[in-house]
Amino acid sequence: MVEILISQKKLIGNLRYYQQLYPEVSVAPVLKSNAYGHGLVEVAEILDKENLPFFCVDSLYEALLLRKLGIRTKILVIGYTSPSNINAGKQKDFSFAITSLSHLQDLAQNLKNPTEFHLKIDTGMHRQGITMRELPEAALIIKSSGKINLAGIYSHLSDAADEAFTRQQIVHWNKAVADLRKDFPELRFFHLSATSGVRFSKEISANAIRIGLGLYLANPVLCLRSIVTSVKNVDKGEFVGYDRTLQAVQPMKIATVPVGYFEGVDLRLSNRGYFKVNDIFCPIAGRVSMNITTIDASSISSIKAGETVTVISNQPEDLNSAENIAKICGTIPYEILIHIPSYLRRTVV
Incomplete structure (x- = not known):
């Protein structure tokens, strides 16, 4: 016999904590990996009533599951998704991550329908994203594609505990935001900070923060x-x-x-x-x-x-x-x- 209890009061309380601490930005909950073990569907159903900008999931499978179950909040798929999987998807209201220059090129060549994307910028983690040197080329590809609707840009802090390195990333990020806003004035979302980096929010050009672990453990749910x-x-x-x-x-x-x-x-x-x-x-x-x-x-x-x-x-x-x-x-x-x-x-x- 195993019983897992998920406290709705604590989950909403953790959300309110970040909303009140950082009122200048929107909170985008991270629901990937079964909502960090808490239950993708259960957590989404609780938060769906909160008028949040979008949920972050890792895969198209997670996104489709949420839509099938009636979740209405906008969904950003932050994991790599191939053009063929995007083309095959029946739901057309998801946003997807562009995770590298080669991924962008593949999308530009093979997308069948206009689709919304968030462009990931590599500000120093060197795992995923468009490098600062690649940004001009990426901007040209997006503008000429006709199928890539750029709704947002984002990045990820490598080591938020190291203030000096984090501030180097913030410098790169703020420059990328300034440059891309000139090229794409229609951009709606800019998000760099996750739970460990939210304390830098006032230094960052952003209007959203992604909260994962803090949503579940600020007060354990x-x-x-x-x-x-x-x-x-x-x-x-x-x-x-x-x-x-x-x-x-x-x-x-x-x-x-x-x-x-x-x-x-x-x-x-x-x-x-x-x-x-x-x-x-x-x-x-x-x-x-x-x-x-x-x-x-x-x-x-x-x-x-x-x-x-x-x-x-x-x-x-x-x-x-x-x-x-x-x-x-x-x-x-x-x-x-x-x-x-x-x-x-x-x-x-």
Whole structure:
């Protein structure tokens, strides 16, 4: 039994936080990768009522799914989409990213119908985008294509924690915006900052910000729960779990929980992580299995099958919050959240 709860109040509260902190720009939620594990459809349905400029998804598949389910907010597909896939799409109201000069050339040659795009600028991350040197050529291709309707431009900060490097990117960005606005006065959207870079907003020529992780973790929105299915006593010297990675140094009370790495419990939490039962943090005992995790419930005087177990907490200070799980695993919260399988039902509360 696994239960994923998505707090509508917290999600809207996080949106309001960024809207109030940066009233001079519009907030564009990032819903790619199953809304960072929170449920693409569930999150979109909540935010669809908020009159937002557009949602960011990674693929045409995600965009088509949202439209099929009645989502009305405009959608920007920020991942690479080939001309053939754009041509084959039945929906004509999506915007797509232009991710490189070669991509732009391919689009100009092979698009069948006028389509709306946001041009990605490489301001220093060197992953995707038109370089500053390529901008004049790109502008000429767009103007002569007849099929590429440029609605926006965007870029991405490589290392927002490094102020000096970020300001170099901002200089490149502001120049690109100034140049392209002269060539394309009809441009409507300019967006550089994502969650980690919004603090630079006043220095950036932009009218939108893309909020991903902050939308879900400024005040954590997701809680993953399960139950205790059995409790047994383990004597001193006995082992727990695969490969006998835990040997009891004293008598222990071991509880089993029917979630494992298939359900999104990171294997790196073996003998290191925590679940919460009755407001008590119980260490993970032994190796996380595919569908079962064992915990040391010795500190709980009375525990029985059916007790609720919090696997991922929506309280940021908890040892098993997404942020703290990521620290234990030596990774980032994104990885923890997106590994929660999409097949598990999300319930909006």
